[in-house]
Amino acid sequence: MDLAFSPEDLQFYEHVRDTLAANLPADIEEKERLGQRLSKEDMLRWQDVLAANNWLAAGWPAEYGGPGFNATRRYLFEQAYGSLYAPPPVQFGITMVGPVIYNYANQEQKDRFLPAIRENKVWWCQGYSEPGAGSDLASLKTKAVRDGDHYVVNGQKTWTTWAHWADWMFCLVKTDTTCKPQAGISFLLIDMKTPGITIRPIKTIDGDHEVNEVFLENVRVPVENLIGEEGAGWGYGKALLEHERFIMSGSARSRRNLKELRKQVAANSPFAQEISRLEIQLRALEFLELRLLSTMNAGGNPGPRASALKIRGTEIAQAISRLRLEMLGPDAVGVSQGFMEADGSLPAGPAEAAMAMPTYLNLRKLTIWGGSNEIQRMVMAKATLGL
Amino acid sequence: MNFEYDETEQMLADSVHRFMDDTAGMEKARADAALDKGYSADSWNTCAEMGWLAAPFAEENGGFGLGAVGSMIVEEALGKGLSPLPYLTSVVFSGKILEQLGEAVEDLLEGVISGEKVLSIALHETGKGYGYETPSTTATLQNGEWVVNGAKSNVVSAGAADGFIVSATVDGDGFGLFYVEAGEVAANIREINLVDNRRAGHISFVAAKAARLDEGNGLEIFDNALDEVLIAAASENLGAMQAAFDQTLEYAKIRKQFGKELGKFQVLQHRLVDMSIKVEEARSIIMAAAMALKEGHEDAKSLSRAAWVQSLWSGRHVGEEAIQIHGGIGMTDELEIGDFVKRINANELLFGIPMHHIERYNTLMA
Numbered sequence: 012m013d014l015a016f017s018p019e020d021l022q023f024y025e026h027v028r029d030t031l032a033a034n035l036p037a038d039i040e041e042k043e044r045l046g047q048r049l050s051k052e053d054m055l056r057w058q059d060v061l062a063a064n065n066w067l068a069a070g071w072p073a074e075y076g077g078p079g080f081n082a083t084r085r086y087l088f089e090q091a092y093g094s095l096y097a098p099p100p101v102q103f104g105i106t107m108v109g110p111v112i113y114n115y116a117n118q119e120q121k122d123r124f125l126p127a128i129r130e131n132k133v134w135w136c137q138g139y140s141e142p143g144a145g146s147d148l149a150s151l152k153t154k155a156v157r158d159g160d161h162y163v164v165n166g167q168k169t170w171t172t173w174a175h176w177a178d179w180m181f182c183l184v185k186t187d188t189t190c191k192p193q194a195g196i197s198f199l200l201i202d203m204k205t206p207g208i209t210i211r212p213i214k215t216i217d218g219d220h221e222v223n224e225v226f227l228e229n230v231r232v233p234v235e236n237l238i239g240e241e242g243a244g245w246g247y248g249k250a251l252l253e254h255e256r257f258i259m260s261g262s263a264r265s266r267r268n269l270k271e272l273r274k275q276v277a278a279n280s281p282f283a284q285e286i287s288r289l290e291i292q293l294r295a296l297e298f299l300e301l302r303l304l305s306t307m308n309a310g311g312n313p314g315p316r317a318s319a320l321k322i323r324g325t326e327i328a329q330a331i332s333r334l335r336l337e338m339l340g341p342d343a344v345g346v347s348q349g350f351m352e353a354d355g356s357l358p359a360g361p362a363e364a365a366m367a368m369p370t371y372l373n374l375r376k377l378t379i380w381g382g383s384n385e386i387q388r389m390v391m392a393k394a395t396l397g398l
Numbered sequence: 399m400n401f402e403y404d405e406t407e408q409m410l411a412d413s414v415h416r417f418m419d420d421t422a423g424m425e426k427a428r429a430d431a432a433l434d435k436g437y438s439a440d441s442w443n444t445c446a447e448m449g450w451l452a453a454p455f456a457e458e459n460g461g462f463g464l465g466a467v468g469s470m471i472v473e474e475a476l477g478k479g480l481s482p483l484p485y486l487t488s489v490v491f492s493g494k495i496l497e498q499l500g501e502a503v504e505d506l507l508e509g510v511i512s513g514e515k516v517l518s519i520a521l522h523e524t525g526k527g528y529g530y531e532t533p534s535t536t537a538t539l540q541n542g543e544w545v546v547n548g549a550k551s552n553v554v555s556a557g558a559a560d561g562f563i564v565s566a567t568v569d570g571d572g573f574g575l576f577y578v579e580a581g582e583v584a585a586n587i588r589e590i591n592l593v594d595n596r597r598a599g600h601i602s603f604v605a606a607k608a609a610r611l612d613e614g615n616g617l618e619i620f621d622n623a624l625d626e627v628l629i630a631a632a633s634e635n636l637g638a639m640q641a642a643f644d645q646t647l648e649y650a651k652i653r654k655q656f657g658k659e660l661g662k663f664q665v666l667q668h669r670l671v672d673m674s675i676k677v678e679e680a681r682s683i684i685m686a687a688a689m690a691l692k693e694g695h696e697d698a699k700s701l702s703r704a705a706w707v708q709s710l711w712s713g714r715h716v717g718e719e720a721i722q723i724h725g726g727i728g729m730t731d732e733l734e735i736g737d738f739v740k741r742i743n744a745n746e747l748l749f750g751i752p753m754h755h756i757e758r759y760n761t762l763m764a
């Protein structure tokens with residue numbers, strides 16, 4: 012056992028942190044620090060910086076054009092990135108559909124889609140959830156019926172994050188309704204410009220427009236947009252969810268946010284107690300994360316134990332946003348800035364107070380999406396405890 | 399010992415709940431918040447006509463003598479209805495300050511009880527958290543008249559108020575309470591929306607003419623009023639959390655995943671039971687605190703703080719679970735759930751987080 016990272020790894024961490032910090036546009040950093048919303052243009056501008064260093068698709072192996080980090084470097088990269096007020100990259104292309112494509116797609120598809128993801132050329136959205144199919148995703152109803160060299164897709168997706176900004180959507184659709192639900196699901200890529208797609212915005216409790224309903228009406232999708240085999244989409248989609256979990260602890264961002272809160276209080280303040288309480292929980296989580304990483308480095312597979320990272324990471328992130336509200340007190344009770352106030356102005360008072368409540372409300376999503384925390388616990392009960 | 403409403407209390411509860419069922423709810427609350435005053439003047443008139451504004455005041459002051467039990471009953475219904483009416487700030491907070499001051503402010507109190515005057519409390523100052531005892535706002539005597547200088551933030555219903563009760567530091571005499579007519583500051587109010595469909599304002603007091611309300615005992619008067627304010631606000635939280643719980647329970651009975659209603663999953667059954675316990679705990683201690691204050695029990699002050707803090711613990715738990723158990727739909731602006739959560743959170747920030755009130759509780763119990 013050995014707690015320290017190697018000097019080379021630490022150098023790598025510093026290099027990533029310093030390079031990102033030096034190239035992070037000041038206006039974007041400020042927005043991120045104050046918890047303000049970023050525009051599509053802001054996100055693309057920042058992702059161009061990442062792409063220029065080939066750090067957008069940070070988790071990709073070298074053979075698909077990624078940086079080919081080992082597990083330790085991948086972790087340190089996330090830590091360095093998360094220590095800054097840099098917006099997290101949009102996940103749908105790089106950690107979701109990208110890995111499905113390089114693992115399961117044919118060569119032509121890889122050539123067509125992977126470079127554009129890596130180079131920040133295409134915005135992807137995720138068309139999984141439906142009104143009737145959330146936790147029970149396999150019960151999805153959107154149908155794709157083969158018609159010559161096209162699939163004709165009909166149905167409705169919902170909660171589709173940034174569908175209104177997306178160029179493409181990866182979608183789970185039903186190609187066979189006669190077999191077991193999971194066996195009839197296929198993985199289809201849909202160009203959002205295809206006729207028959209209607210997007211309806213959903214306003215969330217923080218006043219933002221992030222998610223959408225997506226209606227598909229006789230949408231004709233070329234057969235060459237099917238990934239892998241017809242009816243095998245469920246397996247691809249599931250593999251992707253596991254991929255997602257490891258980076259969902261958000262521990263680096265939580266550390267950054269706690270550090271900021273710590274700066275604002277004296278050591279004997281009752282708030283310092285609360286900060287420490289969360290920080291100790293966070294440290295336990297960080298070391299759990301490192302232990303799973305060490306398992307991976309030793310050739311093992313952390314498997315469903317990674318669900319623990321999602322569960323605790325999201326709970327801690329929510330608790331931090333809650334503590335921040337309490338520390339701001341009455342100054343955080345007004346709204347501003349896209350949140351009902353029409354003129355976009357900030358209320359008087361500390362600028363960071365303006366978005367504290369919307370942020371608290373917005374982060375309730377962390378325990379709902381990406382496989383809700385209830386579902387994660389069920390996965391762990393079954394797969395790690397054998398219940 | 400009796401936790402059942404008597405006939406008068408039951409009548410009050412029935413009538414105000416019926417009114418809220420008929421006229422309130424999310425759509426109406428949002429529409430009302432966008433009106434000139436930030437609430438419906440018609441609804442306010444109804445509150446006055448029905449005597450709800452008079453409920454918590456002593457009979458000799460023109461009230462119905464229900465005290466904290468009265469404001470508790472009215473506020474629970476307002477919370478359930480997400481109402482933006484200025485009951486807490488005008489009737490309970492301002493009214494309960496005035497009620498302690500006797501004849502000098504008789505007319506003002508009469509105006510509050512009849513609904514003709516709406517008052518608000520100018521208390522918060524930016525960056526000061528809950529440091530109420532030492533306002534940066536000052537009051538000074540100029541040629542025998544008081545003038546107030548300073549900036550107050552998040553004054554609820556500032557735009558609709560006819561006057562403000564302002565906390566200020568008096569030269570050489572510590573904390574004082576002052577009354578400032580709205581006309582004195584009309585040009586210096588910047589209205590904002592609160593997170594929960596109520597409106598408020600940031601106000602600069604620039605040599606604003608004022609009348610002093612206290613005789614050096616301002617903090618005591620303020621603290622006494624706060625006893626009832628905290629119970630009433632706790633009850634508003636209760637109304638909101640009860641409704642959020644009821645709606646979540648309903649949803650768990652109809653939403654199906656994996657071929658079953660959510661409520662059939664044991665994990666969620668336990669969670670729903672815990673929510674219901676949190677609601678009942680809050681309800682019990684709020685009722686006890688209201689009775690203690692009305693009856694003048696010696697532990698009324700500590701019970702008021704305890705009821706408030708429990709309402710925040712329960713409210714937070716129930717609110718967060720309500721969103722979680724609804725899943726994605728709980729995150730949308732289309733459901734009332736989010737508005738209940740925002741009301742409880744706004745009240746917490748306005749009237750003080752648990753940590754602040756627990757400090758006071760510690761000294762009361764020491």
Ligand SMILES: Cc1cc2nc3c(=O)[nH]c(=O)nc-3n(C[C@H](O)[C@H](O)[C@H](O)COP(=O)(O)OP(=O)(O)OC[C@H]3O[C@@H](n4cnc5c(N)ncnc54)[C@H](O)[C@@H]3O)c2cc1C
Nearest residue numbers: 137139140145146170171172376383385663722723725726
């Ligand atoms: C902000 C946001 C963005 C999202 N973005 C996307 C996106 O881009 N693309 C996409 O496809 N989806 C997206 N989602 C959808 C998300 O994945 C679903 O909300 C999630 O899967 C839960 O499904 P549901 O909302 O239908 O809730 P339900 O499945 O109805 O669940 C409701 C509650 O019941 C619990 N529950 C369900 N079954 C059980 C059980 N058997 N035992 C115990 N508890 C149970 C759940 O955990 C949850 O708490 C997003 C959601 C949110 C909130």
